[in-house]
Every structure is written in C-alpha cells, then in structure tokens.
Amino acid sequence: MRPQRPETAASARTAGSAGRTANGGQSPHVGLFVTCLVDLMRPSVGFAAVKLLEEAGCRVSVPRTQTCCGQPAYNSGDCAEAARIARQVVEAFEPFDYVVAPSGSCAGMLKRHYPALLAGGAIAPERVAAFAAKVHELTAFLVDVLGVERINARHDGRVTYHDSCSCLRELGIREQPRRLLRSIKGLELVELARPEECCGFGGLFSVKYGAISNAIVARKAADITATGAPLVLAGDLGCLLNIKGKLRREGRAVSVRHIAEVLAGMTDAPAIGEE
C-alpha cells in the first residue's frame, strides 16, 4: 500500500489541464468505485467520471473485483454479509492513492460506515481508517482535493440540482457541485424550494414502503417542476432513478441526468429514462 498523499498538496487549477499533476510529476492514481447502479443502469456516468478525473490530471483504474458497496445488506441489518462485501472492496481499492465514487451514498458507505462495519474483523482498524480517509465523492474530490475551480464546458439553459441526503448530511457536500455547475458557460442554476429534503428513495425503502416513498418523491417532483428548469441534476443515481420514475409517471417533460454527465460535457446521449 502506498503512503497516503496529504490532501492539501493539490494545487488549485482548472479542469482541462490534463497532464499537470498534483504531486510534482506523478499523477494521482484513482481507483474508480463505479457503484452498482451506474454499472447496471447508466454506464455513461462512469465514462463521464473517468473523463473528469483524467482531465484533472489523474490516472484512473477500474478494479474488476468491485461489485457493490454492500448497502442493501447493511441497511437490511445483515452486517455479516455487508462486512464480507466491504472487505472485498477495501482489498480491491487499497493500492490506489484515492478512491472516487460518482455517488454520495456509496462514498458515504465506504468512508463513514466501513470503519464501524469492519471493526473487529480481519482487516486492522488502521488499515480501514487509511482506506476510508482516501475515499471521496466525485464532485468533492474535484473541488476539495484536486482544487478544480472551473469546468471548461458549455450547457445552455436552466438547471436545478437535487442534493442527495448522503452528500449533504453524511459527507457535508453542498457547495462543491454548485461551484462546478456555476462555472459552466450558459448554465443557469435554479435552487429547489426545499433543497434539504429527501427524495424518498432510501434504497430498499423504495420498494419495502413503496407508498410512502411515492408520497415523498411526489413532493420532490413538484418542487422540481416548480423551478421551471427543463433539467434536474444530482450526484446519486438512486435519487435520479426515483425522481425520473416519478416525473415520467406524472407525464412531466423534465429531463434527469447525473451531474457528471453535464460537467464532462457528455449530454449527447439521451437523458436517464429517455430513448
């Protein structure tokens, strides 16, 4: 395992300056934690993340032994199963300088929950702590670690942004995605009336308590529609699928994308749930 790079070492710069590095000659090596939802439902988010990271000067690898972060088991109370999966993740990602996920929920799981989940297990607590310290959500990594201040991209029109609960409250991410979005030429960011509120997804909650989940996402869909923006972004695919599902069922013509797609300028492909 490599020594961990101090996070403040990255110099402030603009994305798009590929080739420049954060640690004097050596590009940081990022292990991309794809997340199971991106893998299954929206591979373009993975490609967008790779593009953003590479343009910001990182070397990106995608370990093949990754599957999922283990939240479905963990949130269902099955800690033994979750811990087995967590161990696999730690072992797969330990060799990298950083672990980056295009999801607050999965990054939160790796960063905030693995230490407790793996306590007393086969991996020493210091190793888990060192792993957790290098896990980052994508937008926070770009801004806080790599010092990216502006994104060289263009997107014309109004856009609204949904904060995932795990970004907001588990990882304290609020300004980073907004800062990146505001730097995009032509993009006008309109805030939701109640940006702190959950979309009602909650993983298996959305199917265990479908009726309640639906009531919660209905309010989110109404808030989104009220902004008048034709596009809503978020950093978590779970929220996005839930929101798109509701908007589409209600016949609303609002498009839904992961924030990485817009930041990477990869909006040629149809939006989520559109053909």
Place this chain on the structure above:
Amino acid sequence: MRATSQAFLENAERALGDVQLQRALENVPRGFVTKRAAARARLPEFDALRDEARAIKDHVLANLDLYLEEYERKVVEAGGHVHWAASSAEARAIIVDILNAAGARRVTKGKSMVSEEMALNEALVPQGFEVTETDLGEYLIQLRGETPSHIIAPAVHLNKEQVATDFRRHHRALPAGRPLHEPSALVAEARQVLREKFLAADAGITGANFLVAETGSAVIVTNEGNGDLTQTLARVHIVVASLEKIVPTLEDTTTILRLLARSATGQECATYTTFSCGPRRPGDVDGPEEYHVVLLDNGRSELLASDFRPILRCIRCGACMNHCPVYQAVGGHAYGWVYPGPVGAVLTPALIGIAEAAPLPEASTFCGRCEEVCPMQIPLPGLLRKWRMRAHEAQAPGTTPWQGRLALRAWGWLARHPRLYQLAARLGVGIARGFWARYGRLVGAPFTSAWTRYRDLPAPEGGTFQARWRRHQRHRQLSSAQWRHKGPGQ
C-alpha cells in the same frame, strides 16, 4: 394501549389515503420546520449549547443512580413522596392507590407522554375516576377517544371543523347555535369548560420535562398554563416521569431549556416554565396538600446498559418527527403506539419488543435529517440501523419477507463473486433492455412491481459499465488515436 406497530405499512397506506389528514399534515413542515430554522439562526451558540446539553445528559446517564437518589432525598425533605415503578402496570397501581387513599375522584391531567405510555387513563376511567385532559390538544383527542399523533402537538392531525363538531357533540350544556368558526372561539370554549374541571379537581397529574436533582423540583414547559392550574389547584399533585428526566442542577436545566423550545416550536422559551417543589408549606397561600412523584422505569434500566443508551438523552422536543419525510407523509398514528417519528421508531421496539415493532426501524430512508436537527445529538439513524440488525438476527416478522430475504442472500453471494456478478449483471441488463424494447416500459417485469405501482422504472442505458469499460480499454490500447471521451457504445 394495544400496539399496531406491526401493521405499520397498512396504517401508513390508510394515512396516505386520508385526505383530511394529509391536509392537516401540511402544517407540520410549514409551522415547525421553518420556525425552528429561524430560531436556530437567531442563536449563534446553538451548536455549542447542543454539545453542552449532550454532555450534561451523558453525565447523568452514567451516574443515574446517584442523581436519582439525590432527587428522591430532596423530594422527601420537602415533604413529598417518591414511588418507584418498574413497569407501567406497577405505576398505574401506585397512582390508583394514591388517589383512593386521598379520596380523590375528579382528576385533571397535564400533558404527559409517560402517562400515555403507561395507559393511565385506560386504567383510571373504568375504576370510576373522572379524568380530564387539560392540554387543549390532549382534551380534543380525549373527546374523540384517540391517542396523540405527535409528542408536543397531540392533535396535529385534526382541523378546526372537526374540533367544532366534537365540541357541539360533547358540550351539550352550551347553546346549540353558538358560532364556532374561529379558532379563538374554540379556545375560549375549551377554557370555559376546563376552568370548571380545574376548580373541581381533587387531584392533578402532570408529567415532567425535567427532574432537578439538586432541588428536587419537577419542571414542566407549556404554552397554555394548564399544567400550572393542574398542579396547584388540586389537593393532591402527582408527577409521573420516566427515570431519564433527571438533570443535576438548575443551571443544567436552563441550558437544556434554551434548546427545548427552539427545537420544538421555534420559540425562545415556552410561555410557561413551571417548577413544582413539593407540597404546600406552612404559610404558603396555595399548592397541593400531598405531593407524589411516580418514577417509571419500564425497560429504561435495560436501555441504559445497551447500545441504545443515547436515546435516553431525548428531551421529547419533536424536532425529529417534524423533519422526518416519513412522519410528514403518514403522521403519528401510523406508528401504532405512543411515540411516533424517528424517536418512536427507536423507543417503541425497546419498550414493547422488536417482535412487536419490527416495521418501525425500517420506516426510514436514512436521510439523516432527524440526527441533524436533534438538539441532543442522538444518532437516530444509527440506532434505527441497530434495530434492523437485531430484527435481522431475530428474524422478526414484519421486516423483509422470505422472498426478499432470499433475493438479498443471492445478491450478497453474487456480490462476493465478481466474475459471476458481472456475468449476471450483463444478463440482467440485457433482459431488461429486451423487455423495454418489446413493451416500451418495465411495468410487470419480475421484482419491480413495488416500484412500478407508483413510478416508472427508467430503462437501463444498455450494457454494463464494466463490460463497456473493458472493451473501451482494449480499443484504447489498440488505437494510438486519442480517446475521444466517448464510451464505445453498444
């Protein structure tokens, strides 16, 4: 009270279909949430106070026996009596005995969630005691034979038309044609009816927000002043409180008080904060002749020794439920027992057993707002998760049905076998795409009905990232041309 927490899902679905209730629930975020946010913004030291309050309570919980003894000593010195009740049944029996010994028949009650927990009214009324709830919200639900749907606003599920109808039905002595459209008219009428109850009461029962060890006082916080009348006008005053209400000093009390009203209603402090310190002393102009404190354990000693200890820091402000998207959607009655919302979802399994309440810890998206707003920094989602673990270990009914459990097991196994997982993922995506191409939607696909009943299921884009990435990597290696930042498509 019979718990229906096992039927949480059915309760919730009924609540979601109740148009009147849904309209009433809109007041929760509108009122409480915005007011709390404003109150918090006005107090720069809010977070510092939270740290202090948490430390006070943690210290108390670590030394609970000592503080309880000190408190008891002070109450006895002041001429009062302290009764220890291990269970709700014991507490009810103690209270019945006190009332009988004092020859008390007419009883007024201030708002007390602990008395709800011990189902006190259900014990007193059949024995011929005339019990009147004097908190307006509690009075309303008593008339309707309901239970509180919120710990500080027990009748938050009602609207004023329902109240007017109930008043006309119950207050027969008043003129039938009286106008009752305005909330002020309703309040005035309740006040008029309750005044007579206060004056006629033999005994008054109140809860306690705090029990102060150094002085032996019980503190109640109200906005209506009904608690004061309940505890000072009757001959006998009985305080019912659970063990963890203890705070060491008056200074500590004020620290926590500064958080309580702000977190609850967004007020700087409640209208009345009243300290009762024992029976009337020689020379006092008023106050009760007898002063009793019934201390309820009801499982709290066990909680104290468990992982769930932090929930005993709770000061019952209600902020967690006010900010909970699930509570906001379904209201308090769906939770099926005394305490609703996140605090209820943690407490109920502890007090009535996880087997009776397993659906409650599942009733959370883990959005974390409850923990964020809790003035006592109780890690509510973490405690809910602990209950989910217990339920999983105990295979408690009402959590995941066996099909779901089987699917989870299979998925967990696959997740630990990446090659097979990736194969299965490619297959699954292929099938979903095929389904989509054929039917234009994913409704009716296996395992999706609980989702698609309410929402569309967006189709997967096509291919898995892993497969596309490998292909892309091969292309990259083969072609020296620069990568154009596009996935290689299908």
